[in-house]
Amino acid sequence: QSVLTQPPSVSAAPGQKVTISCSGSSSNIGNNYVSWYQQLPGTAPKLLIYENNKRPSGIPDRFSGSKSGTSATLGITGLQTGDEADYYCGTWDSSLSAGGVFGGGTKVTVL
Amino acid sequence: QVQVVQSGAEVKKPGASVKVSCKASGYYDLSWVRQAPGQGLEWMGWISAYNGNTNYAQKLQGRVTMTIDTSTTTAYMELRSLRSDDTAVYYCAKGGLSSGPLDYWGQGTLVTVSS
Numbered sequence: 184q185s186v187l188t189q190p191p192s193v194s195a196a197p198g199q200k201v202t203i204s205c206s207g208s209s210s211n212i213g214n215n216y217v218s219w220y221q222q223l224p225g226t227a228p229k230l231l232i233y234e235n236n237k238r239p240s241g242i243p244d245r246f247s248g249s250k251s252g253t254s255a256t257l258g259i260t261g262l263q264t265g266d267e268a269d270y271y272c273g274t275w276d277s278s279l280s281a282g283g284v285f286g287g288g289t290k291v292t293v294l
Numbered sequence: 295q296v297q298v299v300q301s302g303a304e305v306k307k308p309g310a311s312v313k314v315s316c317k318a319s320g321y322y323d324l325s326w327v328r329q330a331p332g333q334g335l336e337w338m339g340w341i342s343a344y345n346g347n348t349n350y351a352q353k354l355q356g357r358v359t360m361t362i363d364t365s366t367t368t369a370y371m372e373l374r375s376l377r378s379d380d381t382a383v384y385y386c387a388k389g390g391l392s393s394g395p396l397d398y399w400g401q402g403t404l405v406t407v408s409s
Binding site for chain 2: 282284
C-alpha cells in the first residue's frame with residue numbers, strides 16, 4: 184500500500200490527452216514539492232517534472248504538472264506510442280516517520 | 295555531465311549481506327530506491343555528500359547502512375539479513391527528495407536473494 188495514491192492504469196488513442204492523479208496528505212504533497220518520473224520498460228526511471236510543474240531540459244512541453252492542496256496531476260497531451268510507460272509521483276513526507284514516498288505507479292497505454 | 299554508475303548484479307543467500315556501489319561524477323546527495331519484480335518504486339533512504347548524514351526508511355532501519363567515500367565520490371548501500379522479498383533492482387539517484395528531485399538515476403543493480 185503506497186502512501187501516495189495513483190490510478191493503476193490510463194489509456195487513450197494516439198494524439199489524445201491523458202491525466203494521472205496523485206493523491207496524498209498534508210504531511211507530504213500538501214507541504215512539499217512533487218516530482219514525476221517516467222519508467223520505460225526495462226529501464227531506470229527518468230525525471231519528467233519537478234517542483235510540481237517544472238520540466239527539466241529536454242522534456243517536451245507535452246508533459247505538464249500541477250498541484251492543488253494534497254493532490255497533484257500529470258498531464259500528457261498529443262499522446263505518442265513512445266509514451267507507453269509507467270509513471271510515478273514522488274515527494275517528501277514530513278510526518279514522524281519522515282522520508283521519501285512514491286505513488287504506486289500508473290501504466291499508460293496508447294491504444 | 296552528471297553520471298551515476300552502479301556496480302553489477304549480485305546473487306545472495308538468505309541471511310547474507312549485499313553491498314552495492316554507486317559512482318557519481320561529483321559531490322551529490324544520493325538516494326537509494328528499489329523496485330521488486332513487477333512492483334513500484336520504494337524509497338530506501340538518502341545520504342548527504344556534504345556531511346554523510348543519512349535518513350533511512352523506517353521499515354529498513356537496523357538492516358541498511360548508506361555510506362559515502364568523498365575521495366572517490368562513490369556511495370555504498372549495504373543491506374543485511376537478506377530475505378527473499380529483498381530481491382529487487384536497486385537504484386541510486388542524484389537528489390534527496392527532501393532537498394530536490396531525483397534528477398539523474400543509475401542503471402540499476404539486480405540483487406537476487408535465493409537459496
